[in-house]
Amino acid sequence: MLTRTEGIILKTQKYGEADLIVTCLTPDTGIIKAFAKSSRKTRSRFGSSLEPLTHAGISLWGREQSKMHKITQADIINSFHSLRESYYDFVNISKLAEILISMMPEGIPSRRLFSFFLDILRFMKSSGPQQHREALYLIARIRLLAVIGCAPRLSGCGRCGAKSLDFYPDSGTTLCRRCAGAPDRAGRxxxxxxxxxxxxxxxxxxxxxxxxxxxxxDGRTLSELSGLVDSHLKHLLSGQLRSSGFPEAVSPGNRHAFAGG
Ligand SMILES: [Zn+2]
Incomplete structure (x- = not known):
């Protein structure tokens, strides 16, 4: 069956001599993996419409339940070329894509998620000077976590609701002294x-x-929250995000130190 849909290319992997396996986010089928034959041939228009971050109209071939679709045609709606060309933007958006791919099972339709991701791309493409981008990408990470229902809880103790400013990454929430003091939690x-x-x-x-x-x-708030979100993600994904291995300038949160418990 041939279906026509829209997609945002989240990631591509080389396959064989000239082919690609493309992971994309669609409104109707959520995250899908699709095979794109001969897309890596030189100066292929097909290939350039499948570059990461591109928003494209795509034709998919395959059964609805199929594990791997085949992309037979792709037409660029917005290439988001400027975001791909900027190392800083590309790394930060790749981080978002990675969170999405790791947290969302394939094949779950979500128009909300699709519009959210597209809005982020449009917004970052049109937004202003470099110095605010760090905050904007942090906000985007937080909002993405909220859209997929995995955002950390900072509004009081996650068990009893009491006031607390102690965030426990292993629990994804702030906890008050009493709740955090349970014997099984000692030293967390x-x-x-x-x-x-x-x-x-x-x-x-x-x-x-x-x-x-x-x-x-301010800088302190930014680095504190970005450190918090990074360790929250580490626990969520049970392992460090791969793109966190990029230079420190990209991920200021890595410099944040844990308080001893
Ligand atoms: Zn409590």
Missing amino acids: PFMRIGNRTVRFYAHSIEWPMSLSNRLRP
């Missing part, structure tokens, strides 16, 4: 966070992305 590492971090986090989730440019966290 936590991070003491500031009130500003909690406020900025709440705004990151609540404010529409289009207003995120107005959020101007």
Whole structure:
């Protein structure tokens, strides 16, 4: 069966001499893997429409339940060329794509997720000076986690609701002293966070992305929250995110130290 859909190319892997395996996000079938024959031949228009981050109209061949579809045609809707050309943008968006691929099972339709990801690409393409991009990408990571239902909880103790500023990455939430003091939890590492971090986090989730440019966290808040999100992700994915291996400039959170528990 031939179906026509839209897709955002999240990742490509070389296959054989001239082929690609493409992971893309579609509105109707969620994340899918598809085979693109001969797409790596030189100056192939087919190939350039399958570059990572491209938003394309694609024709898929294969049964609905099929594990691997075949892409028979692809036409660029928006190439997001400028984001792919910038190392900083490409690394940060690849991080988002990686979170998505690791956390979402294939084949689950989600129009919301598709529009969310497309909005991020459009927004980052059109957004301003370099110095705010760090905050914008952090906000994008937080919002993505919220859209897929895995965002850390910072609004009080995750067990009893009491006030707390101690975040426990192994639990994905802040916990009060009493709840964190259970014998089975002894010695678990936590991070003491500031009130500003909690406020900025709440705004990151609540404010529409289009207003995120107005959020101007100070350096300390930014590095604290980005460290928190990184360790939350590490626990979620049970292993370090692969793109966290990129230079430190890309991931300032790596410099954050844990408070001893
Ligand atoms: Zn508690």
